Amino acid sequence: MPTTTATITLSSADIDASPLSVSTTMTLSKAALTTGVDQITGMNRRIIRADDITKVMLISTIIGGVYTTKGVTLASDDATVTHVADSTVTTRAGQPVIGTNIATDATVSTFTDTTHFELSAVAADAVASAKGSLTIGYSKYTANKANKVYICNSSTDDTDYIVITIKNEEIGRLYAGDWMFFPWSAPDIASSIFVTAATQTNTTIVDWMVIGEGDS
Amino acid sequence: MATLIPTLTLTDSTSYSDEVSFSVTDSLTVKAPSSSLTTLVVDTTGANNIIVPANADKQTWVFIRHTGTSDGSSSTSAHVDIELTGDVAIGTLKANEWLWFPHCGNGGSTGIQLQAVGSAVACEYAYWSDNTAQ
Numbered sequence: 097m098p099t100t101t102a103t104i105t106l107s108s109a110d111i112d113a114s115p116l117s118v119s120t121t122m123t124l125s126k127a128a129l130t131t132g133v134d135q136i137t138g139m140n141r142r143i144i145r146a147d148d149i150t151k152v153m154l155i156s157t158i159i160g161g162v163y164t165t166k167g168v169t170l171a172s173d174d175a176t177v178t179h180v181a182d183s184t185v186t187t188r189a190g191q192p193v194i195g196t197n198i199a200t201d202a203t204v205s206t207f208t209d210t211t212h213f214e215l216s217a218v219a220a221d222a223v224a225s226a227k228g229s230l231t232i233g234y235s236k237y238t239a240n241k242a243n244k245v246y247i248c249n250s251s252t253d254d255t256d257y258i259v260i261t262i263k264n265e266e267i268g269r270l271y272a273g274d275w276m277f278f279p280w281s282a283p284d285i286a287s288s289i290f291v292t293a294a295t296q297t298n299t300t301i302v303d304w305m306v307i308g309e310g311d312s
Numbered sequence: 313m314a315t316l317i318p319t320l321t322l323t324d325s326t327s328y329s330d331e332v333s334f335s336v337t338d339s340l341t342v343k344a345p346s347s348s349l350t351t352l353v354v355d356t357t358g359a360n361n362i363i364v365p366a367n368a369d370k371q372t373w374v375f376i377r378h379t380g381t382s383d384g385s386s387s388t389s390a391h392v393d394i395e396l397t398g399d400v401a402i403g404t405l406k407a408n409e410w411l412w413f414p415h416c417g418n419g420g421s422t423g424i425q426l427q428a429v430g431s432a433v434a435c436e437y438a439y440w441s442d443n444t445a446q
Contacts, residue, residue: 100332103321104412106375111314111440112348118438120377122409128389136332240404246322248336260414265400265422268414269371269442275336276413277320279394279403287401307322307332 098132100124100307102244102277126309127242135310141250144258144293144300151261154302155245155289157282158192159310160234168228170197175205175215177230187213187232192285195230197221201284204232235310237282243308245289248275250301258300261290280306313443316340316373318412340373342440349375349438353383354392358427362397363437364415366423371416371442374424379434380407390430396422405435414442 103121124133142154165187167180191204199217206214223230237243249258249270260267260276263286270276281287293300317339324332345367354361364372382388387407394402394411398421405411415424426435 099325101323101325102410103323104375104410105319105321106316106438107319108314108316108342111316111342112346116316116348118349118375120408120410125406127404127406138330139334242404242406244403246320259416262402263400265396265398266416267396267402268416270414273338274340274414275318275320275338278411278413279405279409281393281401281403283401 098134100133104277124244124307125242127240133242133308135308137306139303139305142291142302142304144291144296144302146296146298149292149294149296151290151292153288154247154291154304155306157236157285157288158233159236162194162231162233165230165232168223168230170219170223170228172220172222173218175218177213177215179211179230181210190235192233192236193230194233194285195223195228197223198230200286236285237280237306237310239283240281241309243280243282243306243310244277245280246275246277246305246307247289248303249273250303251298253296253298256293256296256298256300258302259292259294261292263287313341313343316342316440318373320412340440341443342373343443344441345370346440347438349436351379351384351434351436352426354426354428354433354435356428356430356432358393358395358425361426362423363426364424364439366397366421367417371414372439373412373442374415374439375410375412375437376405376426377410377436378405378407379436381434382432384434388431388433390428390433392433392435393427393429395425395427397425398422
């Protein structure tokens, strides 16, 4: 198993009444275990253009992309999804399901056959007969797993900043050269991490990485 | 004002084809209000452990570490949830884990609170206000 360590050093010669020197190292292990984490996204770079001032998703709770299931019929207060067969994908239990009238954090509960599966929660309202579609992810970051997130504003303009948001709550701002490293609980599928560069005057470069155990 | 230098070093000893090995350093100009390294025994009620108050006018850099103990000496495996006071969960710290992130106060409505899961956990924390932001 891999052994991944993260060390932070905080130092200052002129802070408070005395110099500051803190250094601590942690070994990244799986939740409730001493086994090392074994999944990593690698370093990713997101370029945000100067005219792109809207909130954009930086790190999705969905892992591995999504596909669309078409021709969906789903009755109100029902969990049985009927859809058009698609031989290019195989739906399996546990996959996250997203769509209108679908409960937050719903997943595929049971794969029935090539045209049916059961949801983990009933639909709040009907999906239009044979005309609806649902988005299905391959996997997702699971609540309370030991995933750690690194984000860095790698831009060089001191005045530009990016805002990091989880679930519509602003966590904080990263100015040029600033970085953050924190555990990410991803308690539900809506807990993706967003970035906004609303006041930037130049192209913004955001580097990020997730180290952890994904959905395992 | 003072200069605070945070440095992160990530290393990996293993099986990845491209091993993780990098270091990044920042330079922050910080000022009061601040709190130097403080130890707090965190109980299981988040509202009892608000370590950074909501502040509309400041961005604060926050360091939190799970000491691996319940009281500074007795080891514990209980973990600590890190939350905004608006009840948005950020993440969970296990024994000896730490985090470092900026907190903006979200217009003054949210602070940062800690909540131990199951039993008390001793944590260290510190924060400094960012002179540049907001």
